[in-house]
Amino acid sequence: LSDANAVALGASFGAELAMTGVVTEVAVTETQPDLRALRWGVGSGRRRTTATVTLELRLLDCTNGAVVRAATIKREQQSQSSSSADAPDRVERGAFSGTPLGIAAREAVAAAVHLLDEERVARTSVRVARIEAGDVWLDAGRARGLAPGQRLVVMRPEVVTLDPAD
Numbered sequence: 001l002s003d004a005n006a007v008a009l010g011a012s013f014g015a016e017l018a019m020t021g022v023v024t025e026v027a028v029t030e031t032q033p034d035l036r037a038l039r040w041g042v043g044s045g046r047r048r049t050t051a052t053v054t055l056e057l058r059l060l061d062c063t064n065g066a067v068v069r070a071a072t073i074k075r076e077q078q079s080q081s082s083s084s085a086d087a088p089d090r091v092e093r094g095a096f097s098g099t100p101l102g103i104a105a106r107e108a109v110a111a112a113v114h115l116l117d118e119e120r121v122a123r124t125s126v127r128v129a130r131i132e133a134g135d136v137w138l139d140a141g142r143a144r145g146l147a148p149g150q151r152l153v154v155m156r157p158e159v160v161t162l163d164p165a166d
Contacts, residue, residue, distance in 0.1 A: 003060055003067075010062035016123065016145070017068065018060045019116055025054035025074070028101055046080040051100035053108040059119055068119060073111045077104040126152070 001009075003020055010018035031048040052074065059069040077100040096102040123145070130137040140146055 003058065004065065007060050007062050007065045010060070015062050017116065017119060018062055019057060019112065020060065021055050021057035021112070023053070024056050025052055026101070027052045048078060048080050049100050050076060050078045051104045052076045053101070053104040055108050055112060057112055057115065059116065069115065071115055073108050075104045075107040075111065077107070
């Protein structure tokens with residue numbers, strides 16, 4: 001999906017942002033134990049599996065097509081096992097999410113969602129800059145999607161009080 005098509009599709013649904021991206025790396029590497037070192041009592045004798053997932057992402061503004069943010073997200077997950085019999089070539093249905101590759105993929109997607117959410121919060125968070133003679137001045141304007149006469153909801157930060165006895 002091209003950036004232009006993603007922006008057009010997002011705009012048709014009334015979205016402010018669209019995200020495009022590509023998976024640039026999916027790798028699983030295995031490191032076998034050094035049997036010579038094991039003879040001398042050095043090392044664990046365990047095989048290490050490292051799974052890597054890398055995403056290249058672009059966050060696009062659906063109003064003008066501008067690239068708001070570009071990011072590379074890379075996640076790795078490691079596991080150890082005592083023999084190759086512990087890691088079947090085929091993963092049973094539903095078990096993929098528990099493999100190193102499944103965990104790395106889930107973490108990469110979660111990071112992409114977090115990136116999108118960070119931008120959404122940055123775009124929607126507005127602070128009161130000044131109050132003067134009944135007028136309220138905000139630190140945002142047309143560039144952030146506000147218009148004269150628009151009604152806004154005012155929220156105050158929640159104060160959390162912790163019981164020191166806990």
